[in-house]
Amino acid sequence: MEVHYPLHTFSLPNGLRVCVQPDPAAPGVAVNLWYEVGSYDEVAGRTGFAHLFEHLMFQGSAGVASGEHMALIEAHGGSVNATTSTDRTNYFETVPAGALQLALWLEADRMGALALTQENFESQRQVVKEEKRQRYDNQPYGDLLELLTSQHFPTHHPYGHLPIGSMVDLDAATTDDVVAFFDTWYGPGNATLVLAGAVGIEQAREAVERDLSRLPGRPRPEHLPTHVPLRNPATVRVTRDVPHSVLYSSWTAPALQDDPGDALDLALGILTDGAASRLHRALVKRDRVALDVHAVVLGHLRDHSIAAISVRPTDEAGTDTAGRALADELARFAEEGPTEEEHARALAQFEREWLLDLATVEGRADALNEAWLQQGDPAAVNDRLARVSALTPEDLQRAAARLASPAAELHYVAEADS
Helix, strand or coil: CCCCCCCEEEECCCCCEEEEEECCCCCCEEEEEEECCCHHHCCCCCCCHHHHHHHHCCCCECCECCCHHHHHHHHCCCEEEEEECCCCEEEEEEECHHHHHHHHHHHHHHHHHECCCHHHHHHHHHHHHHHHHHHHHCCCCCCHHHHHHHCCCCCCCCCCCCCCCCHHHHHHCCHHHHHHHHHHHCCHHHEEEEEEECCCHHHHHHHHHHHHCCCCCCCCCCCCCCCCCCCCCCEEEEEECCCCCEEEEEEEECCCCCCCCHHHHHHHHHHHCCCCCHHHHHHHHHCCCEEEEEEEEECCCCCCEEEEEEEEECCCCHHHHHHHHHHHHHHHHHHHCCCHHHHHHHHHHHHHHHHHHHCCHHHHHHHHHHHHHHHCCCCHHHHHHHHHHCCCHHHHHHHHHHHHCCCEEEEEEEHHHC
């Protein structure tokens, strides 16, 4: 199956890059704005700022009172939200076609004149601290991601901390620090805007120019270098008050700007996706040393990503036995590669999931911006299906070879099992 979306890109004099994907049959328009700033861009002692702005951007601007951005979009039948990662922060609305200008005006108002007051900063600092308590400090496995990250990146590496940041750093931050971070990273020259849905190319250009061209340009900031050595694979054991033990085996993978990682993703899918996967059949059904197996890739744009496989062992096996069984199966897969049947199944799963992602204007807009960030061109969305479909079993076997190398093992042991 071929995928080809008509795309039109242009730039404003202030540096804002825009991509329009017209879809006259769509019920609305997705407004998807990515700033190329994430936790990677935070300096030591000033972490958590990118995530803080995910909250501050809804606290008002020159023409909008606190909370009104969401309220106005929702009052017009739209939806709105934002997320933060290591390499980007995105703000997105989906609105009826008649509310497109409103959405763009709101984005322009906060890009140009965000209300960075001491009161707003303090209130959102407390919101972030409460989020940290709820999502990390007081949740089972809440420190798992931090421990996994620290096995590969030292704390002074740009990827050595999570986007939530340090609460000590947030407590020490001043309003001037926050204003400086905004002035550096949240200008039009560091942003990409995708409009997907019921909007024509000329209509989109006029709408964007009307409100966003008036913003002054700023120098595009440079990202930190990544010359900090990674840590060697090691085994870490912790005991926690959690429902069950879990083993995480993890490896470094190429940076996304060097390799989109599709071959590795397919290989991990063959190994862990569903009851027909290789590791489920071997570790859960045959050997009975595990209750479930999953995989995740923590993608990083500028330095190594992390590929991880988690195994929840049976009480009888424990994490050590499950870890040995996992290593044996990964070595076998790296030596043999996938069967033709496994390869075909992985491609079919990818095609189904990819087309589902593109089925909505929201998903399509996000995919276009992701391709823009990682591959420098939103049009990479149009040939991704063909590129992935061209991957051979040998390509997947080569990608999986890293999984046969020594892993960093995190044995996250439940108190009842210790």
